Amino acid sequence: MHCPFCRHPDSRVIDSRTSDDGLSIRRRRQCPECGRRFSTTETASLTVIKRSGVVEPFSREKVVSGVRKACQGRPVTDSDLALLAQQVEESVRSTGQAQLDANDIGLAVLPHLRELDEIAYLRFASVYQAFESLDDFDLAIAELRDHPSTGSIAKIDAARLDAANDGTGE
Ligand SMILES: [Zn+2]
Numbered sequence: 001m002h003c004p005f006c007r008h009p010d011s012r013v014i015d016s017r018t019s020d021d022g023l024s025i026r027r028r029r030q031c032p033e034c035g036r037r038f039s040t041t042e043t044a045s046l047t048v049i050k051r052s053g054v055v056e057p058f059s060r061e062k063v064v065s066g067v068r069k070a071c072q073g074r075p076v077t078d079s080d081l082a083l084l085a086q087q088v089e090e091s092v093r094s095t096g097q098a099q100l101d102a103n104d105i106g107l108a109v110l111p112h113l114r115e116l117d118e119i120a121y122l123r124f125a126s127v128y129q130a131f132e133s134l135d136d137f138d139l140a141i142a143e144l145r146d147h148p149s150t151g152s153i154a155k156i157d158a159a160r161l162d163a164a165n166d167g168t169g170e
Pocket of ligand 1: 003004005006007032033034035036
């Protein structure tokens with residue numbers, strides 16, 4: 001790494017620190033020529049090929065803006081969306097691929113969005129899985145009913161508990 005001050009072609013790492021999310025490493029470097037210090041950030045490269053063929057770096061903000069539309073009017077907060085984007089980044093990075101299709105990102109969103117909000121999930125899935133008819137919605141809804149997300153299970157359990165309490169009530 002060239003020194004950004006004097007362009008000396010070498011530098012010495014004096015400190016390395018992993019970011020809180022574990023996705024990047026910040027290195028403090030010193031130039032052996034001019035003695036000045038600078039920082040570099042190292043991340044594993046992860047790029048996305050858009051449908052247009054344009055290649056761009058993976059961006060959590062893009063994930064958030066893509067999902068936000070599906071969440072309109074739903075009880076989903078900005079921090080829910082930020083967490084979802086982080087989960088999506090972790091799952092796409094865990095595939096070990098350095099380059100993904102935009103569609104792969106969309107598919108990686110689905111299981112996490114489903115945990116977050118089933119209506120938003122259905123809206124998003126209808127776009128990414130290219131639903132063509134009401135039958136596709138019926139299938140997706142049937143699948144949601146057969147395999148509820150953990151959030152829904154909690155709601156169902158609470159409902160059962162209420163029912164049980166009513167049963168024993170006076
Ligand atoms: Zn220098």
